[in-house]
Amino acid sequence: MSEDRPATTDLARLPKELVDRLTRPFAWFLRIEAAGGAVLLLFTVAALVLSNSPWGHLFLDAWETRIGLQFGPLEFGRSLRDWINDGLMTLFFFVVALELKRELVLGELNNPRMAALSIAAALGGMFVPAALYLMLQWGQPGEAGWGTVMATDTAFVIGCLALLGSRVPQSLRVFMLSLAIVDDIGAILVVAIGYSSHIAWGALALGALGVAVVRAMALTGVRSIPVYFAAGGVIWLAVDSSGIHATVTGVILGLMTPARRWVSDERLYAILGGVVAHPAGDEGSGDTKDRRTLQVAEIAARETLSPVERLEISLHPWVGFVVMPLFAFANAGFPLSSGDVDASITFAVFVGFVLGKPVGVLAFGWLAVRSGIAIRPPDLDWRLLAGGGLLAGIGFTMALFIAHLAFSKDLIDSAKLGIFLASAVSAGAGLALLTWLSARRKPADRDRG
Structure with missing residues (x-):
């Protein structure tokens, strides 16, 4: 029984690649x-x-x-x-x-x-x-x-x-x-x-409209960061044209x-508890219950950090x-x-x-x-x-x-x-x-x- 523990411990970790040896010192440098x-x-x-x-x-x-x-x-x-x-x-x-x-x-x-x-x-x-x-x-x-x-x-x-x-x-x-x-x-x-410089009120109004759209997207639950960056680019162009x-x-x-984060720790643990191990074999990557559960777990793990924290860490x-x-x-x-x-x-x-x-x-x-x-x-x-x-x-x-x-x-x-x-x-x-x-x-x- 004890001989299986090291293998189980290794399986509980992400697999190591050669690139990890290069990125780990760089990540330390960033800190x-x-x-x-x-x-x-x-x-x-x-x-x-x-x-x-x-x-x-x-x-x-x-x-x-x-x-x-x-x-x-x-x-x-x-x-x-x-x-x-x-x-x-x-x-x-x-x-x-x-x-x-x-x-x-x-x-x-x-x-x-x-x-x-x-x-x-x-x-x-x-x-x-x-x-x-x-x-x-x-x-x-x-x-x-x-x-x-x-x-x-x-x-x-x-x-x-x-x-x-x-x-x-x-x-x-x-x-x-x-x-x-x-x-x-x-x-x-x-x-x-x-x-x-001199303010162009029409362009400034367009920028304000873009800000309102971003707020509406947040209220309706849009969570795609690329969509927000695209909207931010449009707002930037409008504000730049306004003279501000x-x-x-x-x-x-x-x-x-x-x-504020979207997924609490309790919800994350509950979702992870429902993850079913993907059975071994050549069964392809179809729309199985296991895969859907893993996809939900992936999203939940990401969303336990607030957008502010995730963006700050990445940028x-x-x-x-x-x-x-x-x-x-x-x-x-x-x-x-x-x-x-x-x-x-x-x-x-x-x-x-x-x-x-x-x-x-x-x-x-x-x-x-x-x-x-x-x-x-x-x-x-x-x-x-x-x-x-x-x-x-x-x-x-x-x-x-x-x-x-x-x-x-x-x-x-x-x-x-x-x-x-x-x-x-x-x-x-x-x-x-x-x-x-x-x-x-x-x-x-x-x-x-």
């Missing part, structure tokens, strides 16, 4: 929090190196190559860089909205007062930097770039916290992730409101994605390791030797991030706790929040995204220089403060033990 930030940094450095190499003009001009479709008199096209910024970044915002929806329904933000701390800090981290920037650029050529200093780069912030490992509490990671997600949502609203930045489509559809690696690095590769490069840099814009961007972010995060967070609107986890003291506020000054990805909308071609390099300098200083200062705080906390922890 490393810092991996996305490391790849993003690699492509950023590559863009800077290439743009300052003898092939710099070819590299920068390649992103301006026009790509599109033409049907008779109708033409739908834009530059390669704009396809990345407007098209692929919609997927990024879709995943950000999925993360926010999951946190609000299933995660730490499910507690309204806990969520209020991250939301208040994020609002402070947007308003204070924008106010400082406007004070320095009021009436100047770079005045329209106020939105550049409002965003926090999620990948680099989480990557910095991953470098610190267990030396910082989990509550700080949750707080910073929540802050960055809210920050990104706020940034796309800024884009939609502050940097959209099309990336807002990703936020709307992400927040509309259901966060997050593509966003982290393809979309974001490609965005950085297309947008981060600029000639460092350019003599046309406007120092006032570079300084305003630098001050907005390095000073405005931590001040805004701490001030608004303190006011929210003081007023009773929000609560602060016991292990998340104000010194740790100050370190998190400094890390929030890493704007990079979203800052570059907004800068390309806000600045003209003769000013964009000045803004990029400010973004890079501010991100480097914010990362260094935040890591230094959190490392110092963790070193001071260890003796106290040992004494308590």
